[in-house]
Amino acid sequence: MLQQIKELLQNAQLQQKLTAAANEAEAIKLLAIAGAEKGYKFTVEGLSQVAL
Numbered sequence: 001m002l003q004q005i006k007e008l009l010q011n012a013q014l015q016q017k018l019t020a021a022a023n024e025a026e027a028i029k030l031l032a033i034a035g036a037e038k039g040y041k042f043t044v045e046g047l048s049q050v051a052l
Contacts, residue, residue, distance in 0.1 A: 001050065004040050005031065024051060 008014060014034050021027040028047045035042040 001042065001046065004035065004038075004042075005047075005050065008034050008038065008040075027051075 008031065009018075011034070014030065017030050018027050021030060028044055028051060031047055032042050032044055
């Protein structure tokens with residue numbers, strides 16, 4: 001999962017959206033959506049654990 005997140009974070013547009021996110025929950029949701037678009041099966045719970 002970490003490698004997939006690192007890959008997603010190479011996207012400058014996603015980085016900008018994450019920086020502009022109002023809170024951690026919104027940032028996690030953005031990561032989940034970006035992951036789904038790439039075919040990754042992230043859960044919000046799993047991403048929340050990584051964010052801690």
